[in-house]
Amino acid sequence: MSTDAIVLLKDEHKQIKKAFRDFEKAGEKAHAAKGKVVDRIIELLTVHTYIENEVMYPRVRELLPEVEDDVLESYEEHHVADVLVMELSTMKPDDERFTAKTTVLIENVEHHIEEEEDEWFPKVREGLGRKQLQELGAAMIEAREKAPRRPSQPGALKKTIDALTS
Ligand SMILES: [Fe+2]
């Protein structure tokens, strides 16, 4: 089995986008179904962001200084997605903001995935050798084992947000 880092990440992107389509297909009032799909989206994104943040991004930044700006922008996009994921993880599907928040998360992540796949992963493929991409992928598979499945401190974040908005 190939452990090519970019192949692995694109495969995860596919699973994430499939879950997004499942959310959009769930009916307007199908709260239980939506809740289940959003749980899956939260898990997929938490794991995916973790392996990119912990393995792919720092390693690429170190090996290919010319993509540093792309990596920094991507960290910020992950941050926005993290905040939305944390907020969503504290919400119930019948909350009036649940669907709106999920929709904004989907729009943000799709834009981010597009930038990764179309703009800077090709530069990474060109800049790193096959062997380096395989090693990077193997390290990501290892990191995936210890990746968190849910955002770590949604309770603490919710308190901060409540304090700021009350
Ligand atoms: Fe990413």
Ligand SMILES: [Fe+2]
């Ligand atoms: Fe990604």
